[in-house]
Amino acid sequence: MIHTFSISYFCPPHLPKTLSICLPTITVPSTDFLANNRTRKITSNQIKKWVLQSSDNPTATITSPPDDVATGMESASSVVRKFYQGINRRDLASVEPLIANNCVYEDLVFPRPFVGREAIIEFFKKFIDSISTDLQFAIDDISEEDTSAIGVTWHLEWNGKTFPFSKGCSFYRLEVINGQRQIVYGRDSVEPAIKPGETALVAIRGVAWLLQKFPNLADRL
Template sequence: MMTMKDVNLTLSPPIPITFLSTLHNSNTWTARILLTRNSPTQSLRLCSSINRTAAVTSPAKEDDDGDEAMVDSAADVVRKFYGGINAHDLTSVEDLIADRCVYEDLVFPRPFVGRKDILQFFRTFTDSVGMDLQFVIDNLSTEDSSRVGVTWHLEWNGKPFPFSKGCSFYQLEVVNGKRQIIYGRDSVEPAIKPGETALVAIRGVAWLLRQFPQLADRL
């Protein structure tokens, strides 16, 4: 819905009228410009048809948006991460991981904490599988600037590898001008699939917890 709004802006120091006269070409405003001079400032009145969702952004916010625009998107960082692992190029992966990153691979009993431990984990992984085994991204979320979900599988020389489907979640933030992974979690397809047996086990544990609530403190 389009609504009429008046916006009063005070510009200091004064700026040339020739510059102001070009504002009607802005992608943001379609405006009728009325100028009045007041020393030491100029007042600018914009009588404009604007979308009701539009907002006047403060200079600080514009700077933040500019910083965001200067760095890779979260999705691009994750794509580069998988590309570096596939190429066994851990030097390129290093800058994608925050120094305080926590990485959980649910195959292992404890998370890997810190860039050094995480790189060592992937170094061991790449040394073990060689160049024949590659990650292939099936789907990757792209809308969020700080969180990315991925589904993937492994292929051996272009052919699907058994029991290699997985999904991962990554949380990212801008650190020292670079968007980096600060948290990751991998969940990999199990080689043994218990099926309904897993539901039986879950039902049994839930029954025990209902009967003996104090056991929950030991979980």
């Protein structure tokens, strides 16, 4: 969110009251933006790019700075988008450099996470080999403002039509490794084909009751 403030001018008494003065405006980031970027280093080159002002244009604008303007490094959201695009093309060669060597990837359908780039690529190879090329990931929404943590909601489409029981949400954490942003952690949560509804709440209450009555059972979780 950004806030816009008008700048007031003092009008000397000897000037005609009908004198027309064009008031510029300055748009600055909201306090939320500033709070989220306290630790970010801002260079003079970045400021010059954010502030646009000339004699022909009396408006000065400061917008939320893009990620790594000075270094030209790819944004985290762009890396995640490329990840999905590579999967859709069945092009694992383009996906591989987006994943860190020690990445941990959790798909909550599976009992254990996949650890390491090789294991993750092998998992996606089995995934794309088991489905038709007509089935594609479609991103519904993706966070854009963080350089290290990205949230995505998505669904699968079959020839452009929404595939049943295919909605999901994912979280990715990225780090800069050798000058390139890579995914170091991922987690997928997929819509279940069988939806228990309120039965799930009953099950949760039952497990919570057991843990309260028999605290030692918590050691087996």
